[in-house]
Every structure is written in structure tokens, then in C-alpha cells.
Amino acid sequence: MSIPAAQAQAAALLARLSGAAPVQTHISAVFVGPDTAWKMKKAVALGFLDFTRLADRERFCRRELALNAPQAPGLYRDVVPLTRGPDGALREGGDGPAVEWVLRMAAVPAADFLDAVAARGALAPALLDAAADAVAAMHAAAEVATLDAPAAMARILEGNVPAARHAGLDPVRVAAWADAARAELARIAPMLAARAAAGFVRRGHGDLHLGNLCLRDGRPVLFDALEFDEALARIDVGYDLAFLLMDLDLRVGRAAANRVLNRYVARTGDAGLVAGLPFWLSLRAMIRAHVEAARGRDCAALLAAAGAHLRRRPARLVAVGGLQGTGKSTLARRLAPVLGHGPGALVLRSDEVRKRRFGLAPEQRLPPEAYAADASAAVHDEVFAMAATALRGGHCVVVDAVFLDPAQRARAAAVALAAGVAFDGLWLDAPIAELRARIAARRNDASDADEAVLLRAAAADPGAIDWHRIDARMDGTAAACAALGMEAGFLC
Numbered sequence: 001m002s003i004p005a006a007q008a009q010a011a012a013l014l015a016r017l018s019g020a021a022p023v024q025t026h027i028s029a030v031f032v033g034p035d036t037a038w039k040m041k042k043a044v045a046l047g048f049l050d051f052t053r054l055a056d057r058e059r060f061c062r063r064e065l066a067l068n069a070p071q072a073p074g075l076y077r078d079v080v081p082l083t084r085g086p087d088g089a090l091r092e093g094g095d096g097p098a099v100e101w102v103l104r105m106a107a108v109p110a111a112d113f114l115d116a117v118a119a120r121g122a123l124a125p126a127l128l129d130a131a132a133d134a135v136a137a138m139h140a141a142a143e144v145a146t147l148d149a150p151a152a153m154a155r156i157l158e159g160n161v162p163a164a165r166h167a168g169l170d171p172v173r174v175a176a177w178a179d180a181a182r183a184e185l186a187r188i189a190p191m192l193a194a195r196a197a198a199g200f201v202r203r204g205h206g207d208l209h210l211g212n213l214c215l216r217d218g219r220p221v222l223f224d225a226l227e228f229d230e231a232l233a234r235i236d237v238g239y240d241l242a243f244l245l246m247d248l249d250l251r252v253g254r255a256a257a258n259r260v261l262n263r264y265v266a267r268t269g270d271a272g273l274v275a276g277l278p279f280w281l282s283l284r285a286m287i288r289a290h291v292e293a294a295r296g297r298d299c300a301a302l303l304a305a306a307g308a309h310l311r312r313r314p315a316r317l318v319a320v321g322g323l324q325g326t327g328k329s330t331l332a333r334r335l336a337p338v339l340g341h342g343p344g345a346l347v348l349r350s351d352e353v354r355k356r357r358f359g360l361a362p363e364q365r366l367p368p369e370a371y372a373a374d375a376s377a378a379v380h381d382e383v384f385a386m387a388a389t390a391l392r393g394g395h396c397v398v399v400d401a402v403f404l405d406p407a408q409r410a411r412a413a414a415v416a417l418a419a420g421v422a423f424d425g426l427w428l429d430a431p432i433a434e435l436r437a438r439i440a441a442r443r444n445d446a447s448d449a450d451e452a453v454l455l456r457a458a459a460a461d462p463g464a465i466d467w468h469r470i471d472a473r474m475d476g477t478a479a480a481c482a483a484l485g486m487e488a489g490f491l492c
Contacts, residue, residue, distance in 0.1 A: 003029055004043045010082050010100040013090045014038045027051065027228075032107050036077075039064075039103040049228045058101040064227040065103060071138055072221040075214075077104040108214050115210040118252050128248075128256055131213060131220040132263035133361070135205075135241055138222055139268070142202035145234035149196035150189035152231070153239070153279075157181055160287055167290040169303065177286060180310045184279045191275050191393065195236055200270070204240035206233035209247045209288075238273030242280035245343050246288070249281070250305055257343035258336050266352040266362060271386035274346050275393025281342055282309035313341045315394050317387060317416040318484065319467070321403030322428030323457050324449040325435035325442075326472040331428065332400040334477050338486065340396030348386050350401035351446040354379045362446035371448075380408060384415050391419035403427075406463040425467030426480055432458055434473060 003011045003024070011029060015021060018033035022040075027049065031038045041057045051057050061079045069076040081098035085091045090099060110116060114131065117123055157178070164174045195201065205212070206226030213220045226233045241264060248257040265271055282305075289302035318335065320328045332347045339345035352362045357379065358370055369375070380401070387397045403409050409425060416423035435458075436451050468483035470476040 003040075007040065007043055007100060009090050010040060010102075013082060013092070014040060014102065017092060035107055037105045037107045039105060040100060051228075054098065054101070058098065060227050061101050061103045064225070067225045067227055068223050070141070071134070071225070072214075072216065072223045075106050075108070075216060075221065075223055077106065079103055108216075112215040113211055114213040114215070114220060115247075115251070117215070118210055118248075123248075123252055123256060125259060127220060128259045129263045131244070132260045133267060134213070134220050134222055135208065135244065135260075136264050136267040138205065139202060139237045139240070142204060142237075144199045145201045145203055147196065147201060147234060149192040149201055149236060150185065152235070153185060153192060153283075154182075156232070157185060157283060160283070160290065164286060164290040164293075167293040169290055169293055169299070173303070173307075177282075177306055177310075180307070181279065181282060181286075184282070184310055188276055188279055191272070192236065195238075195272060195276075200238070200273070201234060201236050202240075203230070204233055204235050204237060206235070206240065208240055208243045210244070210251060213244075236273070236276065236280075237268075237270065238276050239280045239283075241273070242277060243284045245277070246281045246284040246305065246309075249343050250285075250301060254337040254343055255333075258345075258347075259333070261343055262333075262336065262347045265346060265386075266349070266356060269353075269356055269382075269386070271346060271348070271389045272393065274390050274395035277343070277395070278309050278312055278341055282306050285309060309342055311341065312394055313396075314421070315340060315391050315396050315419070316422040316424070317391060317397050317399065317412065317419070318345070319399045319401075319403060319409070319412040319423070319425045320428070321401060321409065321425065321467065322472060323402065323404075323430075323435055324447065324454045325438035326428035326430050327438075327476065328400050328402075328428055329446075331426070331470075331476055331480055332398045335480060335484070336396075336398050339398065339484075345396035345398045346386075346390045347398045347400060348383050348390075349446060350379055350383050350399075351448070353383050353386070355446060357382065363444045365448050380411075384411060387412075388415050388419060391416070391421050402457065404457055404460055404462050409465075409467065424484055426476075426483060427465050427467040427469050428472035428476060429469055430472040 014031040018031035018038060020032055022029035022031045027042055029040050029042060041051045041060060043052050045052050065076050065079055080093055080102060082090050082092060082100040083094035083096040083098060085094060161174060161178045165171050205222055207224060212224045213222055245257045245261055248260060285302050285306035289299040289306055292299040292302060320332050322328055329349060336347045337344035355362050358366055383399060387399055390397045399412060413423050435454055439449060439451055439454055470479045
């Protein structure tokens with residue numbers, strides 16, 4: 001959509017200031033200069049928003065600044081008027097009546113937006129973890145909202161059915177998707193209501209796709225939160241996160257989406273969100289599909305994803321145990337993306353749960369007293385409670401812990417039995433000499449175990465181990481897949 005004629009002079013001024021033509025969406029034009037970017041909201045009315053009044057454009061510029069500045073320090077600067085000088089020419093700032101309002105921001109290199117980073121294959125695990133951390137921090141600080149969550153999601157669903165048809169999507173396919181989505185929404189409605197009552201509905205970002213994250217000082221930050229519709233932004237934090245997961249799943253791959261999901265849950269403890277993911281991911285994909293179709297772009301993959309996300313797979317619990325350094329976490333990460341429906345299994349690592357209980361990031365170290373018997377018992381209680389929550393929500397779970405105590409191994413099986421799902425235990429073995437070398441080489445890992453911890457564990461009697469035993473001296477993926485009844489090649 002072009003810039004309205006009434007804003008042509010403002011656009012011409014901003015083009016001169018920036019030295020570049022604008023980057024346009026249907027609702028804004030961004031003029032990017034060497035150091036500064038100017039964002040002008042277009043004077044348009046599109047049904048879901050109305051920016052035709054100058055006062056509203058100023059108000060929404062200021063709202064955008066207030067929402068985004070805390071998440072992206074230094075990126076958002078201020079809101080300034082464009083006024084006429086004594087010669088009648090438009091200028092930036094000034095004391096006269098505003099002709100237009102613009103949001104001033106720091107310029108971001110095109111290569112630093114996360115969709116561009118993903119396109120060149122540079123979304124490394126550390127960046128994915130940092131992106132999840134940024135979302136978790138935003139949600140932790142967000143205002144809690146009170147609303148009827150199932151009804152709110154129903155309004156969003158029903159509003160997108162005519163939008164999808166209007167964009168030219170196959171009406172038969174849209175109708176079939178809508179029926180399946182309604183059925184899934186009815187199934188999860190009690191869960192959505194319970195989450196709303198527990199404070200999981202918040203003033204979120206609202207438009208959390210890869211293009212709305214960028215690198216600042218090498219770390220991902222969130223920007224361009226939805227400012228013009230509070231109803232679309234006051235949502236379950238899981239639905240907010242689902243846009244990013246859906247985008248990662250499609251653009252980068254399921255392993256990337258699975259990593260962000262698991263990092264987010266490791267930081268927040270919100271294992272219950274997985275029950276809503278099939279519906280939320282499908283809805284996000286359908287919304288994106290009709291938006292892309294309306295722009296004349298190919299939306300086939302998005303439309304296929306909208307249907308695929310609603311096809312649930314049976315839940316199961318997989319426990320991965322073994323001494324420190326056997327590669328439990330590596331194996332759990334490899335298995336998780338292909339277990340169950342998108343974006344794969346929830347991985348519950350006891351080391352990460354322990355760090356969160358003490359208010360630390362996974363990579364930060366804990367003092368020895370954090371590993372006292374009572375603290376460890378509380379960690380395992382929480383791990384199993386989170387596993388039970390996710391399994392009841394129909395989601396696959398991988399529990400990653402040492403499981404040296406036979407009682408803990410029995411407890412894992414009991415959790416699966418209580419949830420009515422299949423259980424498999426995988427036990428990793430390797431010589432002590434190799435485990436000592438692996439532990440010595442660890443860097444930036446959630447485990448604080450050193451050689452002394454390993455040797456104490458190795459001296460303990462684990463009792464009879466009736467789990468599938470895997471030689472951890474080599475990549476245990478093939479053996480694990482065989483134990484779980486899967487093809488190893490499916491993971492490669």
C-alpha cells in the first residue's frame with residue numbers, strides 16, 4: 001500500500017533526512033538513514049485500525065514508544081513532530097503545529113533482523129536461547145490481564161475465517177480448518193480459563209515473529225510490539241510465544257523451535273502452556289497464511305502448517321538417565337523435536353529446574369548448599385509435577401536427570417502410568433575415564449557437576465537397572481531410536 005497523498009510532503013522530508021526510500025508495510029513507512037530511522041504511521045483505515053486522524057497517529061506513536069523502549073534499550077528514542085518553518089517548508093521538530101508525527105529510532109542494519117539471520121543459517125543455539133530469554137523476561141514483566149480467555153480466542157478464530165476467504169484462500173480448505181480449530185478450542189477451553197485465572201494472560205507482544213526481533217550488541221531484542229489493539233495483545237503468554245515457535249518451525253526447522261520452547265519453559269517453569277500449542281500454532285499459521293496471500297505471496301507452506309499443527313500425536317514419557325557426562329542432555333535434545341506433535345517434546349532437565357528455583361540462568365553456577373538432599377528432593381518433585389502437567393495436556397515429555405536412585409526411576413514410570421501414556425527409560429553407560437574427560441571439557445552448561453561429584457555418584461549402588469541401556473561412548477541416537485520404536489534416520 002502506497003503512502004497516502006496527504007502525507008506526501010512528510011514522506012519527502014523523511015526521504016531527504018534518511019537519504020533513502022522507505023521500507024513500507026500496509027500501515028507504516030520506515031525511512032532508514034545511516035544512524036537514525038524515522039517511522040511514520042500511514043493515514044489509513046483498515047477495519048482493524050484507523051490511523052486517519054493526526055491525533056491518533058501521535059497517540060499510537062507514543063504508545064509504541066512506551067511499549068517497546070523497555071525491551072529494546074537504545075533502539076527507540078523519541079516521538080517528534082514535523083512542523084512548518086517560517087518559509088513554509090516542513091522540518092523535523094519545531095514549535096509550530098504538528099503536520100505529522102514520527103517515531104525516531106536507531107537504525108538497524110538489515111542483516112541484524114532475526115529473519116535475515118535465520119535466512120543465512122546463522123541462528124546458532126546461543127542466539128535461540130537468548131531469544132527465548134528475552135521473551136521470558138518480557139512476559140515476566142508484563143501486566144496481567146483479566147478476560148474470558150476461551151471467548152477471546154474464539155473471537156480471534158472466527159475473525160480470521162472471513163479474512164482468510166477474503167484473501168483468496170480455498171473456502172473449502174478454510175472451512176475444514178475452522179471446524180478442526182473449533183473442536184480443538186472446545187477441548188482446551190477449560191485449560192485456557194484456568195491459565196487466565198492463574199495470571200498467564202498478559203499484555204504481551206502480539207506480533208512476535210522473527211522479523212520483530214533484532215540484534216543489539218549481539219543479543220536478540222524484541223521490538224515493534226502491537227500497539228493499536230489491546231484485545232489482540234492481551235493474550236495467553238503461550239499464544240504470544242507460539243508465533244515465534246511457528247515461524248521458527250517453518251523457516252529454520254523443528255529443532256530450533258523446540259529449543260526455544262524448552263529454553264522458555266526452563267526460564268519460566270510454565271510447562272502447562274504446551275497443552276495449547278496445537279491450537280495456538282495452527283491459528284498463528286493460518287493468520288500468517290492469509291496475510292501473505294493478501295500481499296500476493298505464496299502461502300502454501302503456512303496453510304499446510306495450519307492443518308498439520310491440529311493433528312495431535314499420542315503423548316509419551318521418555319526418561320534419560322546415567323552418570324554425569326554420559327550425554328543425557330545431548331540425547332534428550334536430539335530426540336525431543338521428533339517426539340509427538342510440534343514443536344516436539346518438552347525437555348525437563350533437573351539441572352535447569354534447580355537453577356530456576358534459585359533464580360539463576362542455566363549457565364550460572366550454584367553453591368554446594370543448593371545440592372543438599374532437601375533441595376534435590378524439591379527439584380525432583382517439581383520436575384515430576386511439570387511432567388505430569390504436560391502429559392495431561394497431551395504433550396510428549398523427556399525427563400533428563402541422573403536417576404541414580406531406583407525410587408526416582410520408579411517414580412518416572414508411575415507418572416506415565418498415572419497420565420495413561422507410554423513410558424520408556426534410557427540409561428547411558430560410559431567408562432569413568434571418558435566421563436571425567438567430558439566433565440573437564442564442559443563450558444557454559446547447566447550442570448555444575450565436577451569430577452568429585454561424578455566419582456561419588458559412580459561409587460553409589462544404583463540397584464538393578466531395567467531401562468534400555470545405551471553405550472554412551474558413541475552417538476547413542478540410533479540405539480535410542482530403536483528403543484523407542486523410531487527410525488534413526490528420521491533424526492538426521
